[in-house]
Amino acid sequence: MKSTNLYKGSLVTIILKLLNEHDKMYGYEITQKVKEITKNELQLTEGALYPALHKLKAKGLLDVEISRIGNRVRKYYRLTEAGTKETVDKLAELESYIKNMRALVNPKFRGE
Amino acid sequence: MKSTNLYKGSLVTIILKLLNEHDKMYGYEITQKVKEITKNELQLTEGALYPALHKLKAKGLLDVEISRIGNRVRKYYRLTEAGTKETVDKLAELESYIKNMRALVNPKFRGE
DNA sequence: TTATTATGCATAATTTTCTTATATATTACT
DNA sequence: AGTAATATATAAGAAAATTATGCATAATAA
Structure with missing residues (x-):
């Protein structure tokens, strides 16, 4: 990640979730989607x-599915069945992480 | 971090925030506090x-302030002025990160 | 009483996951 | 013609962990 260079380990979660949502995407498309959603913050x-x-x-x-747009190569990625399962796990992991960080950082969120 | 081995980069934020809250703490105390707050999840x-x-x-x-409890050594850490400022920045950074991750992962949170 | 657990700090080796830099090539815009 | 955008890729290095040690004291259980 650039500009806000933060929290290693979340890249895979981002990729999996976007693929889960968009069926198939290519690398450059993923970078643009992340910029768009986070308004250039990530x-x-x-x-x-x-x-x-x-x-x-x-x-x-x-x-992977290789496609050609004119002379330019694109590699479309899509989730396998195992990938879909992994996505569920990674999302749960992220929610758990956020919950814990909130508790650590904001006393209001402790002990619910 | 152990067990949920996740999101490198957040350790410093955790340390700073706990010291901001508790004035002075020693290393082992920090590990116990994190276990307590996150119910052993982190x-x-x-x-x-x-x-x-x-x-x-x-x-x-x-x-640092070195203290002796009986024959055992403890090192108490406390924030300096610069440390307090850094804490504010790190907390803002974390909130921003969580906001972005939520937007990426949960379409409901997009575009507000 | 002796072994284990808990307390308390520390560092070295390794691994994971990034950033930065570089490379190559096509297409669109000015 | 030159620059920006599109599109993929890898190598070198840095950052931040994990894992594995090591040492020592104090408390508790067998």
Whole structure:
């Protein structure tokens, strides 16, 4: 992530969730979607994104479909069944993390 | 962090916030406080905690006060003025991060 | 009384996950 | 013609953890 360089470990969750929502996406599209949703506050770096996509593919969580737009190559990624399951887990993990951080940082949120 | 090994970068925020709240604390006390607040869901590892404390000290964000309880050594840390300022920044950063993650992960939270 | 658990700090080696920099190529805009 | 946007990729390095040790004191359980 760029500009606000924050909280390593959340990139995979972002990728999985966006793919879960949009069926298939290519790398550059993901970077633009993140910029759009976060109003430029979060910017994915290619150096993090592409290796992450390759790793998710290698783990069997994503499938790739190569497409050509004119002479330009695009690689569309989509969730496999295992990827969909992993998405559920990662989202639960994120909610749990946010809940814990809120409790730590805001005494109001403690002990509910 | 242990068990839920998640979101590198938030340890410093946790330390600063707890010190902001409790005036002075020692390392082990911080680990126990985090376990207590998060009901054992987050556990700090010493291998992360102590180097982080030393680094914050080196940066001038913390002061140390060595105390002896019987024959056992304790190192109490407290925020410096710069540390208090940094705490404000880190907390704002966390809120911003949570806001962005919520928007990414939950379409309901987009565009407000 | 002796072994285990809890308290308390610390560092080294390794791993994970980023950033930064670089590379290449196509297409659109000025 | 030159720059910006589109599109993917990898290598080098930094940051921030985990894991594995190590040492020592105090309290508790067997």
